Amino acid sequence: MPQLSELTAAVAAGKRTDTVRLTQELLAAGSAPQDIVEKGLVPGMAIVGEQFKKNEIFVPEMLVAARAMKEALKLLEPLLASAGIKPKYTAIIGTVQGDLHDIGKNLISMMWRGANFAVIDLGTNVSADKYLAAAKEHNANLVGLSALLTTTMPAMKDTVRILKAAGLSTKIMVGGAPITQAFADEIGADGYAADAGTAVDIAKKLVGQAA
Ligand code: B1M
Numbered sequence: 001m002p003q004l005s006e007l008t009a010a011v012a013a014g015k016r017t018d019t020v021r022l023t024q025e026l027l028a029a030g031s032a033p034q035d036i037v038e039k040g041l042v043p044g045m046a047i048v049g050e051q052f053k054k055n056e057i058f059v060p061e062m063l064v065a066a067r068a069m070k071e072a073l074k075l076l077e078p079l080l081a082s083a084g085i086k087p088k089y090t091a092i093i094g095t096v097q098g099d100l101h102d103i104g105k106n107l108i109s110m111m112w113r114g115a116n117f118a119v120i121d122l123g124t125n126v127s128a129d130k131y132l133a134a135a136k137e138h139n140a141n142l143v144g145l146s147a148l149l150t151t152t153m154p155a156m157k158d159t160v161r162i163l164k165a166a167g168l169s170t171k172i173m174v175g176g177a178p179i180t181q182a183f184a185d186e187i188g189a190d191g192y193a194a195d196a197g198t199a200v201d202i203a204k205k206l207v208g209q210a211a
Contacts, residue, residue: 001029004040007072011044012051014064016071019044023072033079037116041069045114049197059107062196066110073113087118089207092134093144094126095176096155101148104176107196108144115200117142128155128162135163135170141207144199145189147176157187164188171206175199 002022010018026036048065051057091112095105102124112119135143147156173191174184184192191206193199
């Protein structure tokens with residue numbers, strides 16, 4: 001039977017075929033699907049996040065690793081669902097109104113999934129009302145707003161204001177190329193991350209999960 005650490009290494013290296021094969025072998029040998037996710041796949045994506053933060057790898061390597069994890073999750077998700085096992089935390093993510101850039105947002109979404117968050121991706125050009133409706137519908141622990149244009153920073157500010165005014169317990173995290181910690185503080189967001197690796201650490205912190 002393979003070790004979970006072999007699976008972790010395969011994901012971190014973005015080896016899709018090995019990741020799927022090892023997942024199948026672990027399942028066949030009786031490993032619990034939840035252990036495969038939490039002790040095999042998630043630590044692999046954590047390694048990727050750390051390497052990305054340190055500029056040891058770049059967007060393409062990260063995408064390859066995320067795709068390897070996604071393939072393995074396709075095998076595991078039906079088993080987890082039938083056992084009634086769901087991720088503990090739910091996050092909503094989207095790019096703010098007026099903004100169509102989605103590459104960074106998609107990366108954050110993948111990394112959050114890699115950290116075992118349930119992620120509802122609202123896409124791009126998302127109005128404040130849509131974020132609010134989704135946060136209520138899914139009882140979200142976290143809402144993530146991405147903006148790439150200086151001209152859509154006001155939409156981010158409005159969205160934070162509207163979400164805060166609704167009095168939800170949901171935490172709000174912001175990011176994107178023109179966004180800074182100072183801007184996040186100014187608009188009252190609960191967290192800011194400059195990159196996808198840090199976005200996982202901050203998300204865990206905001207929902208109260210030890211990083
Ligand atoms: Co656009 N664009 N673009 N564009 N585009 C920029 C952003 C720009 C800086 C280019 C430039 O002029 N040098 C400029 C903005 C200038 C400004 O606002 N000051 C610009 C412009 C002007 C425009 C248009 C207005 C151009 C036009 O039509 N005249 C137009 C706007 C359309 C619209 O949105 N309404 C436009 C359109 C496009 C394309 C459609 C062609 C395409 C987008 C394709 C897509 O996303 N599907 C595009 C692209 C690709 C870019 C650049 C080249 C690359 C953006 C990108 O994907 N980066 C960009 C220039 C640049 O950044 N070098 C540019 C890679 C990605 C991984 O990084 O998104 O920053 P990024 O995400 C990072 C972090 O920011 C962070 O983590 C990610 C990973 O580390 N992060 C978060 C992101 N979201 C986060 C959320 C978090 C936390 C962290 O928490 C929730």
